[in-house]
Amino acid sequence: MEDFLLTLAGLLLYALGILLPGIAFSLLMHFLLSLPMQRRDRARFFLDLIETALERGQSIEQAILSVAETRDRVMGVRFFMLAAHIEDGARLGDALEKVPTFLPPQVNAMLRAGEKLGDLKKVLPACREVLRVAPDTVRSTTHYMVAMLVIFAPVAVWLISVQMIFVVPKFKDVAAASGAQLWPISNFVFHIAPEIIFFEVVLFIALAAVAIFYVGGPGLVQWFQFRSVPIVDWLAWLIPWKRKKLLRAFSAMLAVLLDGGVPEAEAVRLAGESTANEICRRRAKRVITALGNGEKLDAAVRAFDDNGEFHWRLTNATHARGGFLDALRGWHEALDAKAFQQEETATHTLTSGLVVLNGLVVGLIATAMFGILIAILKGMLDQT
DSSP, X not given: OHHHHHHHHHHHHHHHHHHHHHHHHHHHHHHHHHHHHHHHHHHHHHHHXXXXXXXXXXXXXXXXXXXXXXXXXXXXXXXXXXXXXXXXTOOHHHHHHHSTXXXXXXXXXXXXXXXXXXXXXXXXXXXXXXXXXXXXXXXXXXXXXXXXXXXXXXXXXXXHHHIIXXXXXXXXXXXXXXXXXXXXXXXXXXXXXXXXXHHHHHHHHHHHHHHHHHHHHHHXXXXXXXXXXXXXXXXXXXXXXXXXXHHHHHHHHHHHHHHTTOOHHHHHHHHHHHTTOHHHHHHHHHHHHHHHTTXXXXXHXXXXXXXXHHHHHHHHHHTSSSOHHHHHHHHHHHHHHHHHHHHHHHHHHHHHXXXXXXXXXXXXXXXXXXXXXXXXXXXXXHHO
């Protein structure tokens, strides 16, 4: 009976030794992958707070202080930092500038532009457009990539390294002793083993960088942003779906400002600032220069959009009734749809490509190992 209890205790400890780390790892992954959605939900709640305060005729600063007094931790520590600046006498725009990581950069810039406009309520629809959630398929594919990163890549590097350092040399010695001739594919795989390990390490580093930026969000990205050399903004402009989202943000904010009676040059400048992208700011300056040279707005925006679609849309909007925002709403929805489609296609293509590449690596190694085993058995049979 005592031996049975000891065996049962040993099995229980062994199971806990496997289950507990697995549960802890799963909880950690869930926490990290949910951080981007938590930031988005906090921003959406903050916009709801602003809208509620405006509808009640209440001061936005006072509404923020009232929520901060509840000590609710759902809004995060940066919300309380924002409230502290407001309590010290700062206006909303100044407080947002002092806590730039509380909201996504575009929402932050749009709210400050709305405060300058004197009507925050008009910019709230544009802010909500920025916070639109990506399709579930895009998020699940991104999460799958992160899971593959933290599970497969390090394990693959470790297993391949152990095999090439400890296992393969022993098999080669046995094959040499038996006079067996290795398969050409086995020799090829063993010869390129360092390159395979290097490929897995590079893959791990690349996916780790993507995962870190995804989890870290805009606050982390800003560490790699330089005003004179805007590498991050340049990369964002080169990615097709991000460029469409930037164009949508610029167009939506420009429409809001024009409907609000802001002069064209100032509206273009504020719309460029609202994108929180240096490339868009520089293109907005080109539009302002064109306006200064006497061009009309619908012709001047050619300097912002290379393919000319923005020019065509804005030209039609100038002749439409109901304001620029209503006239351009359909185009904004089309830009969103195209951006989500391109993002989904890219994530699925990348994930499928990674699966195929890793499957090819596993297949090559398995074929090489079976080849050397078959060669050794054949050599032994020939000797007998």
